[in-house]
Amino acid sequence: xRVGFKELFLNTxxxxxxxxxTEEVQKAIxxxxxxxxxxxxxxxxxxxxxxINEEESGLMEDILRKIDEDYPKNGxxxxxxxxxxxxxxxxxxxxxxxxxxxxxxxxxCLGTWQNIFFLELDGPRIGRRVIIEVxxx
Amino acid sequence: xRVGFKELFLNTxxxxxxxxxTEEVQKAIxxxxxxxxxxxxxxxxxxxxxxINEEESGLMEDILRKIDEDYPKNGxxxxxxxxxxxxxxxxxxxxxxxxxxxxxxxxxCLGTWQNIFFLELDGPRIGRRVIIEVxxx
Amino acid sequence: xRVGFKELFLNTxxxxxxxxxTEEVQKAIxxxxxxxxxxxxxxxxxxxxxxINEEESGLMEDILRKIDEDYPKNGxxxxxxxxxxxxxxxxxxxxxxxxxxxxxxxxxCLGTWQNIFFLELDGPRIGRRVIIEVxxx
Numbered sequence: 048x049r050v051g052f053k054e055l056f057l058n059t060x061x062x063x064x065x066x067x068x069t070e071e072v073q074k075a076i077x078x079x080x081x082x083x084x085x086x087x088x089x090x091x092x093x094x095x096x097x098x099i100n101e102e103e104s105g106l107m108e109d110i111l112r113k114i115d116e117d118y119p120k121n122g123x124x125x126x127x128x129x130x131x132x133x134x135x136x137x138x139x140x141x142x143x144x145x146x147x148x149x150x151x152x153x154x155x156c157l158g159t160w161q162n163i164f165f166l167e168l169d170g171p172r173i174g175r176r177v178i179i180e181v182x183x184x
Numbered sequence: 185x186r187v188g189f190k191e192l193f194l195n196t197x198x199x200x201x202x203x204x205x206t207e208e209v210q211k212a213i214x215x216x217x218x219x220x221x222x223x224x225x226x227x228x229x230x231x232x233x234x235x236i237n238e239e240e241s242g243l244m245e246d247i248l249r250k251i252d253e254d255y256p257k258n259g260x261x262x263x264x265x266x267x268x269x270x271x272x273x274x275x276x277x278x279x280x281x282x283x284x285x286x287x288x289x290x291x292x293c294l295g296t297w298q299n300i301f302f303l304e305l306d307g308p309r310i311g312r313r314v315i316i317e318v319x320x321x
Numbered sequence: 322x323r324v325g326f327k328e329l330f331l332n333t334x335x336x337x338x339x340x341x342x343t344e345e346v347q348k349a350i351x352x353x354x355x356x357x358x359x360x361x362x363x364x365x366x367x368x369x370x371x372x373i374n375e376e377e378s379g380l381m382e383d384i385l386r387k388i389d390e391d392y393p394k395n396g397x398x399x400x401x402x403x404x405x406x407x408x409x410x411x412x413x414x415x416x417x418x419x420x421x422x423x424x425x426x427x428x429x430c431l432g433t434w435q436n437i438f439f440l441e442l443d444g445p446r447i448g449r450r451v452i453i454e455v456x457x458x
Binding site: 185220221222235236237238240241242243245246247249250278279280283284285286288293294295296297298319320321 | 322324326359361363364365366367398399400402403407410411413414415417418419421450452454456
Binding site: 098099100103105106110113156160 | 262280
């Protein structure tokens with residue numbers, strides 16, 4: 048069994064933003080020469096998240112708007128006494144920082160309409176770190 | 185270490201529907217003769233999801249109603265200009281396409297009240313593909 | 322490859338409660354002497370969940386209040402005819418029972434502001450069982 052790691056450092060430009068990282072994740076599998084196993088995508092921040100969905104520009108806007116609706120910036124939260132971003136922490140906690148995807152024959156087992164998205168919830172930020180781990184044979 | 189795969193092809197009959205796949209997942213572990221490891225259940229669609237909860241008929245209806253409430257069909261979304269199912273994409277993105285479960289002594293480590301559910305969010309559809317991956321020793 | 326397991330048995334004191342289990346999870350990695358691999362944290366109950374976020378007391382209260390708002394106790398659900406806790410099942414189903422975290426150089430790859438939280442959604446309860454699985458080399 049082999050275990051390989053790759054790190055992405057993403058710069059975000061808006062408060063909320065979606066970045067498609069599918070290609071970088073597939074590269075990590077190829078670079079580590081894993082045939083069959085698991086790929087774990089893990090974001091090391093509590094105001095970001097990882098999701099999988101269709102790469103369609105309208106839908107990507109819809110996803111950001113839905114987050115704004117479900118986690119409004121103007122909520123009254125205790126955490127805002129320390130740092131004015133409780134909404135982003137709540138969204139990050141419930142959407143979640145990681146997703147695991149099967150790897151078969153050297154390829155991510157994504158469906159036709161599935162891409163891997165990094166979600167910035169409290170940008171803009173420099174150097175958001177995402178770990179791509181590949182484990183298999 | 186061994187890695188095994190099994191595919192399920194599910195036909196759904198309603199727009200939103202829950203299908204209990206627990207037994208099929210356990211079979212995949214037995215068929216691949218994995219003693220200790222991880223089982224990853226992964227749905228290859230962006231308008232479906234995988235969840236774990238109690239297999240009680242009333243609760244299963246409640247889960248579908250809660251999804252209808254949180255992701256109403258009549259929302260005004262950009263994606264609906266292309267395909268009238270943005271609500272299903274949003275639910276799929278936030279609920280998520282996969283769950284990993286520990287495998288010990290050849291069995292899924294499910295609790296007494298835990299079953300594995302495939303969630304159809306935009307049916308009816310033919311041949312929804314779910315990958316069950318088992319990795320271990 | 323090695324696979325190791327550790328079980329936590331948690332006693333909860335309130336209906337909804339957050340318990341920080343980060344230290345116990347890191348111990349499981351050290352005890353099993355795993356250098357590089359995956360750590361899977363899995364709660365065996367359908368009215369609990371696992372999340373990752375910042376260990377700040379105000380934010381931890383905010384997380385519990387957000388759950389109360391999104392899954393109110395007084396909802397009218399079919400499952401409440403059997404057991405008066407549908408709200409907790411719904412929260413458990415959508416937040417999810419497990420998270421996988423990369424392990425590198427013997428350490429969980431958590432970010433600076435990330436801790437691992439067990440969420441009680443229907444306490445108080447005795448002996449909530451969480452499985453920590455470590456798989457790697």
